[in-house]
Amino acid sequence: MVLSPRKLSEVLILRDELFITTKVFPGYTPWGSVEKNYDATIATLKRQLQQLQLDYVDLYLIHAPFSALRLEQWSACIELKKSGLVKHIGVANYNAIRLQEILDAGLDSPEANQIEFHPLCAQIDLTQFMNKHAIVPIAYSSLAPLSSWRVEEGQGGETLAETKAQAQIVIRDIANNMGVPEANLLLRWGVQHGYCVLTKSSKPERIRENLNIFDFEISVDDMAQLDALNQNQALAWAANGLNPMEVAPTLV
Numbered sequence: 001m002v003l004s005p006r007k008l009s010e011v012l013i014l015r016d017e018l019f020i021t022t023k024v025f026p027g028y029t030p031w032g033s034v035e036k037n038y039d040a041t042i043a044t045l046k047r048q049l050q051q052l053q054l055d056y057v058d059l060y061l062i063h064a065p066f067s068a069l070r071l072e073q074w075s076a077c078i079e080l081k082k083s084g085l086v087k088h089i090g091v092a093n094y095n096a097i098r099l100q101e102i103l104d105a106g107l108d109s110p111e112a113n114q115i116e117f118h119p120l121c122a123q124i125d126l127t128q129f130m131n132k133h134a135i136v137p138i139a140y141s142s143l144a145p146l147s148s149w150r151v152e153e154g155q156g157g158e159t160l161a162e163t164k165a166q167a168q169i170v171i172r173d174i175a176n177n178m179g180v181p182e183a184n185l186l187l188r189w190g191v192q193h194g195y196c197v198l199t200k201s202s203k204p205e206r207i208r209e210n211l212n213i214f215d216f217e218i219s220v221d222d223m224a225q226l227d228a229l230n231q232n233q234a235l236a237w238a239a240n241g242l243n244p245m246e247v248a249p250t251l252v
């Protein structure tokens with residue numbers, strides 16, 4: 001049966017058919033944002049649940065290692081998981097040193113780490129570390145190498161345009177040869193490296209198109225060409241003038 005748009009809005013979606021992730025911003029002193037302690041981390045999730053009108057979220061992440069209280073924040077995440085208010089817990093923008101801090105403190109390992117990951121920023125050593133410790137890799141900004149990425153006013157996409165120029169030629173050629181959109185090629189590259197990819201789009205047709213990555217495979221040769229584009233170059237936060245993986249105050 002084909003449903004009309006009005007009818008679609010009435011279709012019942014069960015909660016366990018959705019996987020809902022949210023994050024706690026840890027605070028960042030240089031931006032005037034107060035660093036969250038244990039209680040503030042717990043309170044933040046409870047407030048988010050109220051705002052989302054949910055009983056639980058599926059994944060809760062610490063947004064970045066920006067706080068000297070990050071181990072305390074992580075302990076709060078562990079408690080939130082025990083309480084059932086979150087099903088899984090993880091971090092974002094943590095490099096291997098930051099992940100090792102958690103392990104060295106004898107705390108439960110993060111289940112996932114959400115990081116910038118695309119051919120220009122291939123995170124080779126960190127990916128190996130995460131695989132070794134069974135930390136699920138999640139890619140953000142998978143489409144950052146595209147010339148069309150974040151080009152609207154105020155989005156910061158023009159930052160590092162020169163850095164991307166050469167890679168764009170290679171990506172375009174491979175996508176054209178394979179007959180797939182460049183965006184699909186980049187998303188598939190992430191999946192073939194074992195990453196979960198979660199690119200967002202404000203356009204329904206692109207959301208649909210971005211799902212079409214399971215009916216083709218990038219050859220070994222083309223993967224090698226894409227892998228060779230790596231410059232360890234993070235782009236996503238460049239407009240803010242920082243790389244979130246390199247910002248971590250000394251622990252207190």
Ligand SMILES: NC(=O)c1ccc[n+]([C@@H]2O[C@H](COP(=O)([O-])OP(=O)(O)OC[C@H]3O[C@@H](n4cnc5c(N)ncnc54)[C@H](OP(=O)(O)O)[C@@H]3O)[C@@H](O)[C@H]2O)c1
Binds near residue numbers: 093140207
């Ligand atoms: N932890 C972190 O520090 C961090 C940082 C960034 C993002 N994230 C997470 O990652 C999620 C996804 O963000 P993202 O970084 O992947 O998104 P993004 O790079 O901010 O946005 C994706 C961009 O690509 C465009 N796009 C989407 N599909 C396309 C297609 N098929 N062809 C061409 N352009 C396309 C979108 O434009 P249209 O909307 O016009 O389609 C949008 O401008 C976020 O919601 C956030 O939760 C986390």
